[in-house]
């Protein structure tokens with residue numbers, strides 16, 4: 001993290017790790033903090049007890065409204081480093097000085113669930129980053145899916161009402177609702193493409209550092225000469241894009257509701273930052289109409305094979321917060337927080353977003369001065385004539401608060417664009433006022449089909465099963481509606497499968513999209529694979545030796561794996577106390593499992609956990625005298641290897657995330 005950011009945080013820190021007297025909020029040291037002031041030891045409490053009143057009043061007011069969407073989040077500090085100058089596209093300083101490091105704060109989130117919900121529901125993930133640039137804060141408010149549910153922001157409240165728990169019984173929590181969501185989807189088919197993403201494995205990221213990020217909306221980059229390019233922003237995770245299985249997700253949510261946040265927290269504490277590269281897809285303004293879809297349509301992605309992603313810099317999230325509420329909960333993002341050289345397109349979803357985010361902070365953070373909260377403050381100087389309001393924490397000196405002025409030499413003074421003042425892109429706009437949408441937005445199904453065309457067999461099967469699961473929770477009327485209005489118009493095979501699985505009616509006529517294109521970049525099989533940060537649970541019986549433990553740990557840790565020893569108790573073997581028991585963890589919480597025994601037999605929970613790891617297609621290693629008698633698999637099967645003789649094979653299986661062809 002840059003020095004500047006550290007200094008800024010320093011100013012607003014109360015360090016409770018240092019010795020300090022306990023005081024009231026007025027600074028009065030108190031001699032006692034356990035007993036309220038009473039008339040006699042067994043008598044009534046006195047109203048004059050200002051300390052009791054202050055403490056309880058503060059407590060009563062400790063909660064703020066959670067975000068209306070993206071309520072459950074996890075924030076991390078870091079920095080962004082630019083690889084090379086992008087001055088041909090933009091004049092944004094943080095994108096034009098090669099090697100420039102900009103402090104950032106990123107908040108990952110789920111969308112539908114409340115603040116206390118689980119980490120791995122089937123849901124979209126938010127990926128919002130605040131860049132504290134020298135020209136003001138720039139926010140890239142992204143998701144882990146490149147498209148959105150609707151084309152116009154006026155539909156957002158309807159979609160959110162439909163996707164959140166149903167209004168009469170508040171079921172289901174965290175995932176998309178049943179009847180209401182699918183009713184909305186079937187009656188608003190522009191959602192078709194996004195729903196394919198939501199039913200895919202992308203909705204179940206293995207880790208926040210193993211998912212892509214997409215700015216979704218089309219933005220504009222403007223260079224010093226005033227030339228504009230349309231742009232889509234991407235985050236590419238260096239650890240590759242990987243997901244857990246649906247069955248696994250459901251078990252993880254039960255075993256460790258904090259799975260994703262704990263993973264990133266622990267990785268950072270262990271010196272493994274979450275790393276992503278920033279990518280840009282750029283289309284010159286004059287090529288606006290060259291694609292077979294409208295580039296202002298947020299339900300369409302720009303296939304990476306047609307518009308390559310240019311990698312321009314690296315995000316390294318390397319520092320955990322000091323305080324969740326102060327930083328993660330109070331951070332306020334807004335796609336309208338831009339810097340010179342970054343501007344908007346007429347994407348009708350983006351246009352509505354530009355209103356919504358400040359508006360929501362006013363209620364959530366209690367007034368117009370939320371930009372003064374330390375996590376939201378720019379680190380460059382800022383000044384204007386806005387004054388007062390709830391929670392004003394600056395003391396503005398001087399006798400004027402108006403523009404223009406003579407009394408204060410016209411300070412603070414607007415800067416010309418040449419000196420760095422923001423200038424809106426001089427786009428020519430004309431038209432009649434209409435409530436309508438361009439015909440170029442009318443194709444709802446081609447890219448939904450393209451997404452399906454692009455998946456590998458296991459990914460496709462997971463998507464088929466996800467549709468069947470989700471629609472299986474709906475009333476028959478809704479299942480039939482979704483099949484008729486949505487699925488049958490995307491893919492007949494998918495429609496047949498879901499109809500068969502859910503007992504719904506297969507529409508008589510095949511109306512599937514005939515769009516034949518596929519985009520290999522959309523399959524997670526074509527992503528990067530890395531061993532770093534992968535985890536292994538090592539089941540041992542108490543009769544293994546300490547030497548075996550030491551040797552196993554060091555050879556696995558040497559390769560970057562994170563190792564936990566598991567047994568029926570946290571046995572002490574030599575000087576080593578085992579890390580976990582079959583109750584405190586489970587194989588669903590690890591990327592891979594190893595089992596090592598002495599002469600004793602495997603206990604029942606070990607067998608159960610190994611079977612589940614096998615079912616979830618995880619790499620399984622073994623050593624010592626393991627007997628496979630009670631297991632449904634054995635030595636020699638794909639993804640089952642002896643770590644004493646074939647460690648490299650085991651490590652390669654772990655690195656490749658799953659043994660799909662087992």
Ligand code: HDD
Nearest residue numbers: 067069070107126127128142143148153156216356357360
């Ligand atoms: Fe939004 C939060 C991403 C469409 C209105 N949005 C929010 C967050 C992310 C996104 C990552 C969480 C920020 C944080 O961590 O604090 N939203 C998106 C993306 C969209 C999108 C990628 C499609 C391109 N959003 C969208 C629309 C509207 C909103 C169309 C309203 C018209 N979004 C909000 C909001 C939230 C929000 C209500 C809730 C909390 C907040 O803003 O600060 O204003």
